[in-house]
Amino acid sequence: MKKAEFIQAVAEKAGLSKKDAQKAVDAALETISDGLVAGKSISFIGFGTFSTATRAARKARVPGTDRVVDVAETTAVKFKVGKKLKDAVANS
Numbered sequence: 001m002k003k004a005e006f007i008q009a010v011a012e013k014a015g016l017s018k019k020d021a022q023k024a025v026d027a028a029l030e031t032i033s034d035g036l037v038a039g040k041s042i043s044f045i046g047f048g049t050f051s052t053a054t055r056a057a058r059k060a061r062v063p064g065t066d067r068v069v070d071v072a073e074t075t076a077v078k079f080k081v082g083k084k085l086k087d088a089v090a091n092s
Contacts, residue, residue: 003025006025007021007022007025010024032050036050036051036052036077039052044082045082046082046083046084046085047082047084048079048081048082048085049079049082050078050079051078051079051080052076052077052078053075053076054074054075055074055075055076056073057070057071057072057073058070059071
């Protein structure tokens with residue numbers, strides 16, 4: 001499902017215009033992004049939790065050349081699925 005299809009589905013389920021649904025979806029995504037950038041964890045009970053994790057700097061080998069390169073420390077986004085969503089997907 002692409003973003004436009006998601007917005008259409010939200011508009012239909014919430015009884016909103018497509019324009020209002022787009023504003024709501026964009027605001028929700030921006031709020032999640034802002035929270036993650038600030039280092040916060042965002043939880044939706046039953047759905048899941050968005051969080052960040054720091055990956056340590058390391059050395060890695062380039063496939064095919066066996067050349068060793070340094071990979072810098074980075075922050076990655078993580079999502080842990082909630083029980084209600086996990087059960088819904090498993091039973092579909």
